Amino acid sequence: MSPLAGYLLLSAFLFAIGLAGAVTRRNAIVVLIGIELMLNAANLNFIAFWRFGPNPEALTGMMFVIFSIGIAAAEAAVGLALIIAIHRHYKTANVDDVNQLKG
Amino acid sequence: MNWIVKNLWLIPALPMLAAGISALTPQRCRKFSASLAIGSMAISFLLSLCAFSHVLGQHGETSRQIFNFNWFQFAEGNSGILQLGWVLDPLTAIMLVMVTFVGTLIFLYSLGYMAQDENFTRFFTFLALFAGAMLGVVIANSLLLLFICWEIVGLTSYLLIGFWYHKPSAAAAAKKAFITTRIGDVAFLLGIVWLYSQSGTLSFYDNGSGCMETSALAKMVAQTTSAGMAVSTAIALLIFAGAVGKSGQVPLHVWLPDAMEGPTPVSALIHAATMVAAGVFLVARVFPLMSILPEGSSAIPVALQVVTWIGAITAVFAASIAVAQNDIKRILAYSTVSQLGYMMMGLGVGGVAVGMFHLITHAFFKALLFMGAGSVIHGCHEEQDIRRMGGLRKFMPITFATYAIGMLALAGFPLLFSGFWSKDEILHAAHGWSISRVPFYLGIIGALLTAFYMTRQVVLVFFGNRRDGIQEKSEHRSHESSHDPHESPLTMTVPLMILAVCAIVLGFVGTPAWPWFQNFLSGEHEAAGFSRDVILLMLSSSGVVILGLFLGWWFYARKPFAKVDQVDPLRTLRPDIYGLLENKYWIDELYEHTVIAFNAWWAKVCDLIDVWLTVIVHLIGYVFVGLSWVNRFCDEKLVNLGFDESCRRVTLGGKLMSRLQNGRVQNYLRVIGVALAVLVVILIWGGGK
Numbered sequence: 001m002s003p004l005a006g007y008l009l010l011s012a013f014l015f016a017i018g019l020a021g022a023v024t025r026r027n028a029i030v031v032l033i034g035i036e037l038m039l040n041a042a043n044l045n046f047i048a049f050w051r052f053g054p055n056p057e058a059l060t061g062m063m064f065v066i067f068s069i070g071i072a073a074a075e076a077a078v079g080l081a082l083i084i085a086i087h088r089h090y091k092t093a094n095v096d097d098v099n100q101l102k103g
Numbered sequence: 104m105n106w107i108v109k110n111l112w113l114i115p116a117l118p119m120l121a122a123g124i125s126a127l128t129p130q131r132c133r134k135f136s137a138s139l140a141i142g143s144m145a146i147s148f149l150l151s152l153c154a155f156s157h158v159l160g161q162h163g164e165t166s167r168q169i170f171n172f173n174w175f176q177f178a179e180g181n182s183g184i185l186q187l188g189w190v191l192d193p194l195t196a197i198m199l200v201m202v203t204f205v206g207t208l209i210f211l212y213s214l215g216y217m218a219q220d221e222n223f224t225r226f227f228t229f230l231a232l233f234a235g236a237m238l239g240v241v242i243a244n245s246l247l248l249l250f251i252c253w254e255i256v257g258l259t260s261y262l263l264i265g266f267w268y269h270k271p272s273a274a275a276a277a278k279k280a281f282i283t284t285r286i287g288d289v290a291f292l293l294g295i296v297w298l299y300s301q302s303g304t305l306s307f308y309d310n311g312s313g314c315m316e317t318s319a320l321a322k323m324v325a326q327t328t329s330a331g332m333a334v335s336t337a338i339a340l341l342i343f344a345g346a347v348g349k350s351g352q353v354p355l356h357v358w359l360p361d362a363m364e365g366p367t368p369v370s371a372l373i374h375a376a377t378m379v380a381a382g383v384f385l386v387a388r389v390f391p392l393m394s395i396l397p398e399g400s401s402a403i404p405v406a407l408q409v410v411t412w413i414g415a416i417t418a419v420f421a422a423s424i425a426v427a428q429n430d431i432k433r434i435l436a437y438s439t440v441s442q443l444g445y446m447m448m449g450l451g452v453g454g455v456a457v458g459m460f461h462l463i464t465h466a467f468f469k470a471l472l473f474m475g476a477g478s479v480i481h482g483c484h485e486e487q488d489i490r491r492m493g494g495l496r497k498f499m500p501i502t503f504a505t506y507a508i509g510m511l512a513l514a515g516f517p518l519l520f521s522g523f524w525s526k527d528e529i530l531h532a533a534h535g536w537s538i539s540r541v542p543f544y545l546g547i548i549g550a551l552l553t554a555f556y557m558t559r560q561v562v563l564v565f566f567g568n569r570r571d572g573i574q575e576k577s578e579h580r581s582h583e584s585s586h587d588p589h590e591s592p593l594t595m596t597v598p599l600m601i602l603a604v605c606a607i608v609l610g611f612v613g614t615p616a617w618p619w620f621q622n623f624l625s626g627e628h629e630a631a632g633f634s635r636d637v638i639l640l641m642l643s644s645s646g647v648v649i650l651g652l653f654l655g656w657w658f659y660a661r662k663p664f665a666k667v668d669q670v671d672p673l674r675t676l677r678p679d680i681y682g683l684l685e686n687k688y689w690i691d692e693l694y695e696h697t698v699i700a701f702n703a704w705w706a707k708v709c710d711l712i713d714v715w716l717t718v719i720v721h722l723i724g725y726v727f728v729g730l731s732w733v734n735r736f737c738d739e740k741l742v743n744l745g746f747d748e749s750c751r752r753v754t755l756g757g758k759l760m761s762r763l764q765n766g767r768v769q770n771y772l773r774v775i776g777v778a779l780a781v782l783v784v785i786l787i788w789g790g791g792k
Contacts, residue, residue, distance in 0.1 A: 023773050031769070099766030 007048035015041035028083045028093045032076065039072045107150070107157050108168045111189045111242050114150050114199060115252070117143040119235030125228045136224040140231040141210045147238065148203035151196070158196040159623075166626055167192040169244050169308050182303035190244035190308055193624045194459065198241040198384060201463050205376045205470050206234045208598035212474050213368040215594035216481060226266060226366070233259035237377050241384065246295050246305040246314070249385070253291075253349070256378050257284050263373060264365040276361035283358035287348020294341030298392075301326075301334060307388065315391045324395045332405065339393045339406035343386060343413075350382025350443045353417045357691055359440050363432040367477030370432060375439050375473050376466040383446040383462050386410060387455045394454075403538055407451045414447025415533075415542035415549075420688070422552035426559070427673065427684035430487050431476045434560050438513060439469055441549055445529055448542055453532025456621040460613045461525035463620075467609055468512035468522055471602035475506035478591040478599065479564060489560060490667050494569040498588040501596045503565050505603040510561050512606040514554040514652065517645040521610030526550060528613065528621075531640050550644060551651045558655025567663030 018037030025031055043065045050061020087093050121143035125136035158166055171188030189195075210230060217226050236259060239252030258281075265277030299305055302319035304312060311318065323335040330337075346352070351359035362374045373379070386393060393406045418441050425437035442465050450458030480487055482499050496503045512520040515527070530550070533543040569588075590596070613620035615637050622628055633641075658672045674681040683689070 019772075019776055023769050023776065095768055098768075102761075102764050102766030 002052075004048055004052040007044060007052075011041045011044040011048065013041075014038075014044065026094050026096055028086065028095050028098075029080075031095060032079045032083065035079070036072060036076060039068070039075075043068050043072075105157055105168070107154050108170055108191050110150075111154060111170065111191055114147045114154070114203070115235045115238035115242060117147050117150075117235070118231045118238065122228050122232035122235060125224060125231065128224055130222070130224050133223045136227045137210075137214055140227040140234075141207065141214075143231060144203060144207045144210050144234055147234070148200075148207050151199035151203045154191055155196040155200050158191060158193055167308060169306075169310075171244060171306055171309055185247065186245060186304065186306050186309070187248045188244040188306060188309075189242040189248075191242070193626070194384075194387060194455065195242055197459065197463060197620075197624070199238065201466050202234070202237055202241060202377050205466055205602075206237075206372060208601055209368050209372040209376075209470060209474065210234075212371070212477070212595050212598040213366075215592045216368050216477055217366065218592075220366075222266070226263075229259050229262045229266070230368075230372070233263065233373060233378070237381065240381050244307050244313075246298065246307070249388070250292065250295060253345070253381065253385075254288070256373075256381060257281065257288070257349070260284075260362070260373050260378055263369040264362045266365055266369065270364065273364040276358075276364040280358040280362045283355050284348040287345045287355055290341045291345025291348075294338045294345070297334075297341065298323075298338050301338070315389065320391060320395045321398075323392075324397050333397065335392055335395050336405045339389065339404075340409060342389055342392070343406065343410060346382030346385045346447075347413065348382070349385070350379050350447070351417075351440045352382070352413050352444060352447060353420055354690075356417065356421060356440045357694060360433050360436040360687075363430070363436050367432065367473060367480060370436070371470045371473030371477065374436065375469040379439060379443055380446070380462050380466060383443060383450065383458055386447065386450050387459055387462075390450070390455050393450075403536075408538060409451075410447050411451025411533075411536070411542050414444045414449070414451055415545040417441065417444030418448060418549040419545045419552070420444075422549045422556065424684055424687050425556045426552060427671070427681050429490055431479060431489050431492075431560065431564065432473070432487060434489070434556060435469070435472055435476055438472075438553065438556070441553065442469065442513070445526065445546065445549065448533060448546060449529035452536045452542065453529065454625070456624040457528050457532050459624060460528055460620050464512070464521035464525040464606070464609050464613075467602055468509045468520075468606040471505060471509040471599060471606055472513060474595070474599055474602065475502050475509060478502040478595050479506075479588075481591050481595070482588040484588075489563040490664065490669070491570060492564045493567045493664060494565070495588055496565040499590045501590060502599065505596075505599040506565070507561060508603040508606055510557045512610075514557045515550055515644065515648050516652075517641070517648065519607060519610075521606055521608070523645075523648075524610040524614050527641055527644055528615075530644055531637060534636070534640060547644065547647055551647045551654075554648045554651025555655045558652050559659050562655065562659040563664065566660060568665065570664060570667050 015038050018034045018039075018041060021034030021037065022031050023034075025034065046061050046064045046068065050056060050064075053061070083093060086098055090098060092098070118140070121139045125139050128136050128139075161168075167190060169188060169190045171186050174185040174187045176184045210227075213226065213230065217223055220226060233256060236252045236255035240249055240256060243249035243252060261277050261281040264280050265274050267273045268277070295305065298314055301323050302314040304314050304319070306313045307315040309316070313319065320335060323338065324333050326334040328334055328337050348355045359374060359379065363370050365374070393410065394404050396402065396404055421437045421440035421444060425434050425441065428434045428437060442461070446458045446461045446465070448458075449461050478499065479492065479495060479502060482495070482502070483492060486492065508520070512522040515523040517523050526546075530543060530546050533546050534540075536542060611617070615633050662672075671681065686692070
């Protein structure tokens, strides 16, 4: 097994865990954590493809990941703010109770 | 310009105004409406006298004064302007004085005659309207204005003939008069339109550009119609057709005798003195058009020949019918038709002055005769059959005396009476006519017949013994103590006397010794004096008249009628001819079976066509109703339903799809995840490339 496949497997594993968490947990914060996990799995993919790719000298993968982490931080901040707003409004953080936006 | 020329319109306007006001007056204001009509007529008479004296003071070319104004403009340019206006010339002045004078007297007379009628106000309204329109005809300087007034005159004639409309015969007579004259008027209108298209104006005189002036006439006479006739002749004949209708000439004379259903003053004013003379006046007015000839030609114009022949035939035709009539007014009506024929003949053979002279004298003595007849009818309790009269001389001396004067004037008794001079003038002109002597002989025969039937009438009415009521007297005596005839009131006899004086005096203004009237009308000076053939002619016509009087006396006065139903001596003499005359040559029946039958048939055909058209229209209607029903069906059942259904489906689909959005975010994520997995599987297994 090549080192790339190992990283990719790890990344897929992380992604699956994150997806499972985001889909199954009811607490909005835990859902957010799952989403962060999936994002990080993607970041790991970026790093792995860059490191074992044809041109590891150019720091392109690194740049992607640093941007991605920055965006993830912003996303976490927005997400947490939304969750706090929801909590203020509905007195709950359970995503199943927040279902009024529907057809 | 003299003020009378400027204000000539007042003469017709005053009676019109009086008619308008009295139309709005309640029925009980009898005195008001009568005095309004009579007053306006009297003022018009005074104005006419002013106009007359004004014309008397003029000579030659200046004797015709016109006043034109633009009525309205209907097209670009000069010929698009409709001009109306009036003209004051000797013809107008004479007619004005005659109409207003006779009119005033007849208005006065009507006061007495209509005193018992409950529609007194209406009567005077119509009478005043008639007088106004008639005066409008007289002063008009435009064929259009003349035609307008002409039609109003026809309307009032209709209204007044049918004044006692509750009598079916009066209503029928009114319709007959209106429709018969309409036939002539259609031709008249055609003539007017044609004239307008030819000359571009309808004004008679307009300082050289009028349609009766040289330039327009020369243009019209130079062109020929497709029938080879000069345009001027064709137009003149069309206009003459209008005159034939109005003046009761053959073949449109049938309405005039029936018009006697109207009140007697109406017969006197409209159907003897003025309206029926309007046709003669019209011919006199358009005489330049009638008599125009191509340059260099010296023949007698065709239009004038037609006028002469129609007039001459009418003169004898109507006079012969009058011989066998028994209704006092009908005799006079046929006499009027016959005299109008004389006037036409006079116009045709001798020109304006000859015809107009007879028109004026005839207006006076015929109005006198009609009013005398009215007085007789009035005195005899509405009896009109001369066989039921007789011996009235003793009961009604004034009426008798004036009637006798009128009768002698009409018969043309020598020297003393106006009718003699005017009729003689016509006969003299006919004698010198270059085309044929026949009109002259017809005129002589007519004179003989006239003298004869007037003698018959006077003898039957005024002489002999009273025949009326011999049988009925016993029945009536119980509730009617004074069944005897009585003399009429002064309002009726005074006009009679005035007219009687006129009937005598008027002849002297136009004798061959002093032809003032002729000179006045023509503006020239004819040689005065009796030439040899004039004297010969006068002698022979006097002889004819006296023969007629004698024959009348021979047949009717020698053995006075004793009974009401005594057989007429003429009938014993020649029953076939008498029957023919008594039934007016069967003209009414002839028309009944030709024109009217054709008209009725045509009406039926039209009705049939109409029915078919109705059926077709209905069919088309049904087809369209059916089509629109189909249309509605499509609309409701297909378009509407289909649209509704599709809308419902879309809504349903929307509802179905909105189920997916259930508000649970994790569901969405799940779907995304599954979709991603499926995408990956597809990419791995199927989409390698």
